[in-house]
Amino acid sequence: MSILAGWKCRLMALTLCAASVGSAYADDQLAKVKKAGELVVGTEMQFAPFDFLENGQQAGFNKDLFAEVGKELGVKVRFIDLPWPSVLPGLEAGKFDMVGGPLTVTKARMERYTYTLPVADATDALLKRANDTSLKQSSDIAGKTVGAGKGSAQLDQLKAYVATLPKPPEIREYVDNNQAYADLAAGRIAAVANSMTNIAYVAKQRPEAFAVVTPPFGAKVYFAYCMRKDADSKPLADAFNAALVKMHGDGRLATLQKKWFGVAMDAPTTMPTPNY
Incomplete structure (x- = not known):
């Protein structure tokens, strides 16, 4: 191989290497x-x-x-x-x-x-009526009626939690969370279980009607x-x-x-x- 041919091979190799590096960065x-x-x-x-x-x-x-x-x-x-x-x-x-x-x-x-x-x-917690002084902590739902979304992870967490209480509450399942909140406001249920983020937003939008029960009852997520x-x-x-x-x-x-x-x-x- 001539010196010129050798340099051409080296140049080609360097070009391919640079193209490879450039391609890697392009894929980043x-x-x-x-x-x-x-x-x-x-x-x-x-x-x-x-x-x-x-x-x-x-x-x-x-x-x-x-x-x-x-x-x-x-x-x-x-x-x-x-x-x-x-x-x-x-x-x-x-x-x-x-x-x-x-x-x-x-x-x-x-x-x-x-x-x-x-x-x-995203931990599950309870939303209550703002004027309900009987619900100071999550365990106070014992013997009451609580709503949650039908087929939701929050419903599963609620069922697991209430099984630990001395008198498990009645659970009502809702297809629409807004209907659960409407029933809560009307006094037909005592609380609604949902993610902390969601119920905190609901309480912020309607502070005269709702409040969050703290601390949350669900596993930390x-x-x-x-x-x-x-x-x-x-x-x-x-x-x-x-x-x-x-x-x-x-x-x-x-x-x-x-x-x-x-x-x-x-x-x-x-x-x-x-x-x-």
Whole structure:
């Protein structure tokens, strides 16, 4: 082989190596987001207080939180509104960068998706009438009537909890949470079991009618966002989590929680092990 031919081979090898490195960076989800200048988030805007439509415009905790994360990453955030059954398949098909549901963190989902750090408490708790002085703690529902969503995880948690009480309450199952809240306001039931985040929002919207019974009765669980479970998504997850930790430290996360949930909630800065 001539010296010239040798140099050509070396140049070709260096070119291929550079192309390989460039391809690796191109496949990195964080690099793609920064190059595009936007973070694309799939969500369902029918899940107050996280995402909902107000006068035809997006409102809620997600909009505000992702705006702050976008500032930290130096990108804009674009939401895609889809029916919930289409959101996770859309993520897996690569139609957007992450899901802004949020989702309850569970062991089964952690095997399939990369979660961000938790952003809110999803633990089950009780909502009562604001003027009900007989319900000071969760165990005070013994012998009363309590509502919960039919077929929900909250109903399962409620059944497990009331089995520990000396006089288990009667449980009424509701297809529509709003009907459960209406029955509660009318005095037909003593409390409604649901996630802490949901009932805190309901109590914030109607403080004259409702109040949250603390502490929660259910196993500790959290809401978080998720991405595809692959090496390419890890840099984006790390950057997103770094932004959340910063928001923890400067109080922005607590401020948004108080704004949308009515209370600041425990949201750990390391990923907890799910209870189920």
